[in-house]
Amino acid sequence: MSSARGSGASPVNPGAKAKEVLVIKLSALGDFVLALGAMRAVREFHPSARITLLTTPPYEEFAKTCPYFDVVETDGRPEGLKATNALLSRLRKAKYDIIYDFQTSGRTRNYYSVLSRAGKAPLWSGHHEKAAFFHDNPARAGMHSIDRLAEQLEVAGVAPQGRWLGKSAPFPDLGWVRPKLGDTPRLSPAYFGIQKPYMLLIPGASEHREAKRWPIENYAELARRIADLGITPVVIGGKAESAIAQELVKREPRVKNLVTRTDLFQIVALAETAVFVVGNDTGPMHMATLAGAPGIALFALTESNPDHSAPRGPRTVIVNSAPTLKELSVDDVWQSVRALGIAPV
Template identity: 30%
Template structure:
């Protein structure tokens, strides 16, 4: 059977869709995944993904009439036609994924029903529709589609990111090779919105306290975040240092070597949890019951102040002492080099 999986974005949701991809692809099957270009590195190389169809829909929407967009669209549709799927599974549930599902020539087209699709128009292009209760975790929403397609249950929920952990990442590998044997904690305080981020002051205080317990705090940063990360390092009084520059997908390889990961609601936190690293996830406006990280050693702390509802940044209800206590409890009060 040839399966086309449509899940274009976002970072965290693509990670949450990995269990669906693995569940769908049985022995002798072929699975192609349609995904946004910047996120293709998350699925490329996975042993359960045979082809990656890059759809740069965001860029196409910005330049719908340009020659470049027309050429890329033709190339994408050509690849889509060449794959000739038997089944299309639209796990996105949006208008931007609906046109791909519509364009694919497949005997079966499976997606979310009118009650479940994020944009109801998406349900118009599928012939088989699946509804799930409101508040269902993104991973379980996806696996409900697999249950419908395959007629069975019991699929693993933890995203398989072994291909990312195993993938060489020169920046990360060189940094690890130059380190001492001292165990480190990887911190990811930044996210897509300031209301989802932990304050720099509390993060710096946490770094100082963590260092007293034998862990070296390492602050991870992405595009446009280096200066903010440097402020945290400076505020830690020398307890923390910067992580190496690396693409987002490489954070799985980096996190796999960490004794602890502490992060906001963002893609690298989900990768760390899936990689099996003990993970403390700091949540505010997003519901962890729907969007919390999935992994074997995860604890979620949510800001109970509700300040984020008023647009207050920094998760003020989460003190460094509360996060430290949760971290030490997760580690069993001991720090062991990974």
């Protein structure tokens, strides 16, 4: 088990007395979404504090709508010495009662190092050996993001009455999206010309890691089988998936192409009423399963360990029976569709 470290007397988390709190989470989408449970825990533990999130531009709108933050700053990855100095100067002047580093990267470790040299070190929760609340578990790199952040919070004293100690970690919740945005048409499937029943296909993954991408011909065959059940396959993703989506529609015209057309809020809303979702190890897949869609997540044994990064929705099946996704057959995935009760056995 990890322990809190500091100089002199044991550090104490200010809890409800805190007035200014900083949370650092820069990227990536999947990691950001998986950190929402920990972010909520911070909000609940510091009910009267003004909580600032330091992040990057892709998450600005999402974070500003999220009920856990009062201020959102997006220069967490400044370019150049001048911008970096400006950021560090602002953090120093803010005099945060406590800082939660949920990124725990080399960059954010350096932020702590600089801030601690400038005078009194801020109360810091993260992976820095001189931090007041040092998450020093040597196995942390092999932990799932949700579990790792939960243990980091335990070290910082954010586990009142053992709420998740030895039990379940603070789980990401996306149920705030619709209440915050209201009954807006753009959150409806009909906004995109989609009628129920439908499902989501998420073929994206890191462009430089081909083994993490299930071949387009397999997605097309899966889409054909799904459409034959009377369920509309809907493909979502970013600009990098444009060519994939176009080829998918060419091979199976019953596919609805929403690539580049959905924002993060719309992904959540579409997932809430989707029959199910199938996708690679990518950020929107985490969002879809956390929003409640039954999910089938495709993992290549040589590329990703599901124990570290698998989606954790309430009904998620992990398919990881092949070294690379190229070797994963459509029948392998179809077995999971049957297991979810969507296709006849």
